[in-house]
Amino acid sequence: MFNFKKTLLYKVFYLCLVLFIIGCSKPENKIGVYASSNDPRIHFALQDLMLVGSDMSQPFDISERDKATIVLRVKQESQLKKEGFSIKKENGNIEVAGFDEAGLMYGTLELTEQIKLYGIEGVKTMVRNPYLEMRGPKFNIPLDVRTPSYTDVCDAAQYNIPHMWDFEFWKDYIDTMARYRYNYISLWSLHPFPSLVKVPGYEDIALDDVQRSIVEWKENYNLMAIGFNAPEILENVEVLKRITIDEKIEFWKKVMSYGKSRNIDFLIVTWNIFDYGTQGKYGITDDRDNEITTDYFRKSIKQLFITYPDLAGIGLTTGENMKGANHQEREDWAYNTYGLGILDAAKEMPERQFKFIHRQHQSGAKEIAEKFKAVVEAENVEFLFCFKYAKAHVYSATKQPYHENANYLEQIEGMKTLWGLRNDDTFYFRWGAPDFTREFINNLPYEDVAKGIYFGSDQWIWGRDFLTKAPETPNQIEVEKHWYQWLLWGRLSFDPSITNERFKDILGSRFPDLGANKLFSAWQNASMVYPLTTGFHWGSLDFQWYIEGCKSRPSQAENETGFHDVNRFISLGVHPKSGNQSIPEYVKMVSEGNNTTLTTPLEVSKNLITVADNALKELEGIEETNNRELQLTLNDIKTVSFLGKYYGYKIEGATYLALFRNSNKKEYQDLAVKALENALGFWKLYVHQAMLQNHNPLWTNRVGIIDWNQITKWVKQDLEIARTEKQK
Numbered sequence: 001m002f003n004f005k006k007t008l009l010y011k012v013f014y015l016c017l018v019l020f021i022i023g024c025s026k027p028e029n030k031i032g033v034y035a036s037s038n039d040p041r042i043h044f045a046l047q048d049l050m051l052v053g054s055d056m057s058q059p060f061d062i063s064e065r066d067k068a069t070i071v072l073r074v075k076q077e078s079q080l081k082k083e084g085f086s087i088k089k090e091n092g093n094i095e096v097a098g099f100d101e102a103g104l105m106y107g108t109l110e111l112t113e114q115i116k117l118y119g120i121e122g123v124k125t126m127v128r129n130p131y132l133e134m135r136g137p138k139f140n141i142p143l144d145v146r147t148p149s150y151t152d153v154c155d156a157a158q159y160n161i162p163h164m165w166d167f168e169f170w171k172d173y174i175d176t177m178a179r180y181r182y183n184y185i186s187l188w189s190l191h192p193f194p195s196l197v198k199v200p201g202y203e204d205i206a207l208d209d210v211q212r213s214i215v216e217w218k219e220n221y222n223l224m225a226i227g228f229n230a231p232e233i234l235e236n237v238e239v240l241k242r243i244t245i246d247e248k249i250e251f252w253k254k255v256m257s258y259g260k261s262r263n264i265d266f267l268i269v270t271w272n273i274f275d276y277g278t279q280g281k282y283g284i285t286d287d288r289d290n291e292i293t294t295d296y297f298r299k300s301i302k303q304l305f306i307t308y309p310d311l312a313g314i315g316l317t318t319g320e321n322m323k324g325a326n327h328q329e330r331e332d333w334a335y336n337t338y339g340l341g342i343l344d345a346a347k348e349m350p351e352r353q354f355k356f357i358h359r360q361h362q363s364g365a366k367e368i369a370e371k372f373k374a375v376v377e378a379e380n381v382e383f384l385f386c387f388k389y390a391k392a393h394v395y396s397a398t399k400q401p402y403h404e405n406a407n408y409l410e411q412i413e414g415m416k417t418l419w420g421l422r423n424d425d426t427f428y429f430r431w432g433a434p435d436f437t438r439e440f441i442n443n444l445p446y447e448d449v450a451k452g453i454y455f456g457s458d459q460w461i462w463g464r465d466f467l468t469k470a471p472e473t474p475n476q477i478e479v480e481k482h483w484y485q486w487l488l489w490g491r492l493s494f495d496p497s498i499t500n501e502r503f504k505d506i507l508g509s510r511f512p513d514l515g516a517n518k519l520f521s522a523w524q525n526a527s528m529v530y531p532l533t534t535g536f537h538w539g540s541l542d543f544q545w546y547i548e549g550c551k552s553r554p555s556q557a558e559n560e561t562g563f564h565d566v567n568r569f570i571s572l573g574v575h576p577k578s579g580n581q582s583i584p585e586y587v588k589m590v591s592e593g594n595n596t597t598l599t600t601p602l603e604v605s606k607n608l609i610t611v612a613d614n615a616l617k618e619l620e621g622i623e624e625t626n627n628r629e630l631q632l633t634l635n636d637i638k639t640v641s642f643l644g645k646y647y648g649y650k651i652e653g654a655t656y657l658a659l660f661r662n663s664n665k666k667e668y669q670d671l672a673v674k675a676l677e678n679a680l681g682f683w684k685l686y687v688h689q690a691m692l693q694n695h696n697p698l699w700t701n702r703v704g705i706i707d708w709n710q711i712t713k714w715v716k717q718d719l720e721i722a723r724t725e726k727q728k
Contacts, residue, residue: 029058030059030061030063031053031056031059031061031070032060032061032062032063032064032069033053033060033061033062033063033068033070033072034062034063034065034068034071035062035072036071036074037072037073037074037101037104040260040261041101041102041104041105041261042072042101042104042105044105044178044262045105045109045112046108048108048109048112048179049108049115050062052112052115052116056115056119056120058120068093070094070095070096070111071093072096072098072104072107073097073104074097074098074099074100074103075099077097077099079127080097080098080099080103080127080129081129081130082099082100082102082103082130082133083100083102083103083106083129083130083133083183083263084098084099084103084127084130085097085098085099085103085104085127085128086125086127086128087107087114087123087125088125089123089125094120096108096110096111099129101263102183105178105262106128106181107128109179110126110128113506116509117502117505117506117509118505128494128495130494130495131441131493131494131496132441132450132451132493133451134184134418134451134452134453134454135182135183135184135490135493135494136182136183136184136186136264136453136454137177137182137186137455137479138186138420138455138456138458139185139187139188139456139461139462140157140189140456140458140460140461141164141188141189141461142157142160142161142461143189143192143196143210144161144195144207144211144277145161145213145233145234146194146207146211146234146276146277147189147190147193147194147195147276147277148190148225148228148276149188149189149461150188150458150701151457151458151459151461151701152228153221153228153701154459154461154700154701155698155699156427156461156463157461157701158212158213159464160461160463160464162210162212162240162241163463164463165240165241165243165248167251167254167255167258168474169477170255170258171258172480173477173479174255174258174262175262176477176479176480176483176486177262177264177479177486177490178262178264180486180487180489180490180491181490181491181493181494181495182264182490183263183264183265184264184266184312185259185267186266186267186268186269186315186454186456187269188269188270188271189269189270190225190228190270190271190274190320191274191276191278192270193205193277193303194206194207194276194277194278195207196249196252196268196307196308197249197300197303197307198245198307199299199300199303200303201295202284202296202299202300205277205278205279205281205282206245207245207277208244209239209242209243210239210240210241211237211240212237213233213236213237213238214236215232215233215236217699219699219704219705221701223543223553223702224320224321225271225274225320225321226321228276229276249307249308252308253307253309256308256310259310260310265310265312265313266308266310266311266312267311267312267313267315268304268311268313269316269317269357270316270317271316271317271320272316272319272320272321272322272334272337273286273287273293273297273321273322273333274286274320278296282296284296286321288322288323288329294333294336294337297337297338298336298337298338298340298344301314301337301338301342301344301345302341302344302345302348304345305342305345305349305354306345306348306349312355313354313355314338314342314355314356315356315357315358315359315384315386316334316338316358316359317361317362318330318331318333318334318359318361318363319361319362319363320362327363327364330362330363331367331368331371332371334358335372335375338356339371339372339375342356342375342381343374343378343381346378346380346381349380350379350380351380352380353380353381353382354380354382355381355382355384356372356375356381356382356383356384357384357385357386358384358385358386359385359386359387359388359420360385360386360387360388361386361387365406365408365411365412366411368385369412369413369415382416383415384416384418385415385416385417385418386417386418386420386454387402387408387417387418387419387420388402388420389402389419389420389421390402391422391540391541392424392458392459392541392542392544392545393422393423393425393534393539393540393545394421394422394425394440395423395425395431395436395531396531396534396535396538397531397535397575397577397579398436398439398443398531399443399577400443400577401577403445409449412449414449415449416449416451417450417451418451418452418453418454419444419445419453419454420453420454421453421455422456422458422542423455423457423460424457424458424460424542424702425530425534425546425547425548426485427457427459427460427467427548427698427700428467428548428636428690428698429548429639429640429690430481430482430484430485430523430632430633430637431484431485432484432485432488432523432524433488433523433524433527433528433531434492434500434503434524435500435524436524436528436531437488437489438496438498441453441489441492453489453493455486455489457542458542458701459542459546459702459703461478462479462482463477464476464477464478465478465481466695467694467698468632468693468694468695469693469694469695484507488503503520504516507520507523510629511627511630511633513627513630514630518622519618519633521614522614522619522637523633523637525611525612525614525615525641526611526612526615526637526638526640526641528611528644529608529640529641529644529647530547532604532607532608532644532647533547533647534575535574535575535578535580536575536578536580536601536604536651537647537651538572538574538575538576538578539556539564542702543702544556545564546700546702546703547643548643549698549706549708549711550563550564550715551563551564551703551704551706551711552564552703553702553703553704558571562703562704563711563714565714565717565718566650566653566654566657566718566721567721569583569654570583570654570655570658579598579599580599580601581599581600581601583601583654585598586601586655586658587655587658590659591662601651601652601654601655602651604651605648605649605651605655606648608645608648609644609649611644612640612641612642613645615638615640615641615644616638616641619634619638622634632693635689635693638689642682642683642686642689643686645678645682646679646682646683646686646715649676649678649679650675650676650679650718652671652675653671653673653674653678653718655672656668656672656675657672657721657725660725661725664727664728669725669727672722673719673722673723676719677719680716680719683711686708687708687709687711687712691708696708696709697710
C-alpha cells in the first residue's frame with residue numbers, strides 16, 4: 001500500500017539536505033566584466049569575450065564597475081589615437097581603454113584572443129594604434145546581369161549574384177572582416193546606380209528584381225568590360241529574386257547600418273563611362289559629350305548619399321571606357337559628374353562627412369588635383385588618391401616600383417592615398433606567409449601619404465565558396481575559407497609588429513591536433529611559391545598571368561592557347577624589384593663568362609624546390625584527421641608544394657633549353673629534358689592533389705577557362721619542345 005506520509009517525509013528530508021549543502025558551499029566564483037558603453041561595436045566584441053569566458057573554469061559575468069575584474073571603457077589617453085586601445089593589468093584587474101568606441105572594440109577583441117590563447121593570467125599590457133588608418137577589401141560586386149561588375153563574365157560572379165542579396169551572407173562577411181580589423185568595404189561596379197537608387201528625373205531607370213543571364217557564355221570577353229550588355233546576354237535571363245527597388249534600397253540600408261555596428265564603412269567605386277542598366281532611356285549613352293549622361297551621373301552621385309545615410313564615400317576610375325580622351329578631357333567629365341555630385345551632396349548635408357576617392361589609373365595625379373580643387377578644399381569632403389601599387393599581383397615582391405616610375409609621390413604633393421593591393425593569384429588554395437605580408441606592409445610608402453590599403457581581386461568574387469567538393473550548407477564564405485590570408489593582411493595592416501609566435505598560437509588554437517610550429521612552417525613555405533614564381537615570371541596584369549593555371553590570354557602567352565610554355569618562360573621578364581635575373585640575361589652572362597649579384601634563374605629554381613620540399617617535409621607523418629578544415633588546409637599546402645616543384649623544374653628546364661640554343665651543347669639539352677620530365681611529373685601530382693577536393697574546370701574573366709586536365713597536355717608539349725630541338 002502506498003504510504004503518502006512516509007514519501008512526503010523523504011521528500012522534505014531530501015530538500016533540507018540539498019539546501020544545507022548549498023548553504024555550506026561557496027557561491028560560484030565568477031569574473032565580473034563591466035562595459036562603460038552599450039555601443040553596438042562594443043557589444044559585438046563583448047559577446048566574443050563572454051563566449052571565451054564561458055569555456056573557462058571561472059565564467060565571466062556582467063557586473064557593476066566596482067565589482068568587476070575586467071573593465072572596458074572609452075578613455076582618450078594621451079598615447080592613443082583614433083581606433084587605438086590600451087590593455088593594463090594591475091592587482092589582478094584588467095582595464096581595456098579605447099580612444100573611441102572603435103578602439104574599445106578592437107581592444108576587447110585583442111583581450112579576448114589573449115585570454116583564449118594564454119588564459120586570463122597570461123594577458124599582457126600593451127598600447128596599440130592602427131598603423132594604417134583605412135583597411136578594407138576590394139569587392140567587385142555582381143549585383144545583376146543588367147548592372148555588372150568588371151568580374152561578371154566568370155563562374156565566381158555568376159554563382160555569387162544571389163548571395164549579394166542575402167543578408168546572412170553580409171552578416172557573416174562583416175563580422176569576419178571586423179574581427180580581422182578591417183574598417184571599410186569598397187564595392188566596385190561598372191555602373192551600380194540602377195540597382196541601388198531612384199534618381200530624380202530618371203526614375204524609370206531603377207531596376208526591380210535580381211536577374212542572371214542563362215546565355216551560353218563565351219570564354220573571353222572584352223578586357224575593358226565593354227559588351228556585357230550584348231543582346232544574347234540580356235535576352236536570356238532568369239529571375240533570381242523578386243524584389244522592388246524600394247525593397248533593394250531598404251536591404252542595402254540594413255547592410256550598411258550593420259557595417260556601422262561593426263566599425264565598417266561602405267564605399268562604392270566605379271569605372272567610367274558605362275551606362276549599363278539604363279538601356280538608352282532618357283537618351284543616356286556612354287558618350288562623355290552627352291549632356292543628359294552628365295546630368296544623370298551627377299544626380300546619381302548625390303542621390304546615393306541622400307538614399308544611404310551610412311554610405312561613407314564614393315570613388316571613381318577615369319579611362320576604362322572614355323574612348324581616347326586625354327587626361328584633361330577625362331577629368332573634365334569626371335569633375336562635372338562625380339565632382340559636382342559630391343559637392344551637391346556635401347552642400348545639402350553640411351553636417352555629414354564624405355570620402356571621395358579618385359584612382360590615378362589611366363590618368364595623371366596633377367591633372368586630377370588641379371581639376372578637383374573645389375572637392376579637395378571642401379570642409380566636409382576628404383579627398384583621397386588611389387594607386388594600383390602592385391599591379392595585379394601583390395604576391396610578387398615585397399617592394400614595388402610603379403609609384404616610383406610614375407613619379408607619383410611628387411605629383412600628389414603630400415596628399416593622402418590608398419594603396420591598391422591586387423591579389424589575382426590565390427583563388428583555389430589557402431595562403432599564409434606572415435613574413436611576406438609584414439615585410440610588404442612595412443615597405444609601403446607611409447609617412448605623410450599612406451591613408452591605407454584595399455586588398456582584393458578583379459578576377460575573383462570573394463563571396464561564397466563554390467569550388468570545394470562536398471561543401472558546407474550554406475557554402476562557406478570565401479573570407480572564412482581563406483581566413484588566414486585575410487587575417488594576415490587585416491591584422492598586420494593594423495599592427496605590423498605582431499610576431500610569428502602569435503600567429504603560431506592562433507594556428508595552435510584553431511588546430512589543436514597538430515603541432516603549430518609544423519603547420520606554421522609548412523604553410524609559410526608553400527605560400528612562398530606564389531611570390532617566388534611570379535617575381536621571376538612577371539606578367540604584371542591579371543590577363544597576363546594566373547599562377548594556379550599557368551595561363552594568360554593567348555596574346556600574352558604568344559600562342560593560341562594562353563598556356564605559358566617553356567618558350568614563354570624564357571622570353572618573359574622578371575619583376576623589377578625581385579632581385580632576379582632573367583633567362584636571356586643569364587645566358588648572355590654565361591656565354592661572356594661574367595658574374596652577377598642577382599638571383600640567377602637556376603637559383604630561383606632551387607629556391608622554389610627548397611620551399612616546396614620544406615613544406616612537404618613538415619607534412620610527413622601527419623595522418624588523416626577528422627577535422628575537415630585542417631584536412632582541406634593540409635591538402636592545399638601539399639597541392640601548392642607540388643605546384644612549386646613544377647615551376648622550379650620548369651624554370652630549370654627553360655634555362656637549360658635557352659643555354660642549349662645559345663651554345664649548341666648537347667649536355668644542356670639533356671639537362672633541359674630531364675628537368676622538364678620532372679616538371680611534368682609534379683604537374684600531374686599537382687592536378688591529382690587539387691582535384692581531390694576541388695571542382696575544375698574553372699571559367700575566369702581575365703584568362704578564360706582553367707582546365708587542369710587540358711593544361712596537362714600542354715605541359716607534355718614542353719617536353720617535346722626540348723626533346724625535338726635540333727642542334728645547329
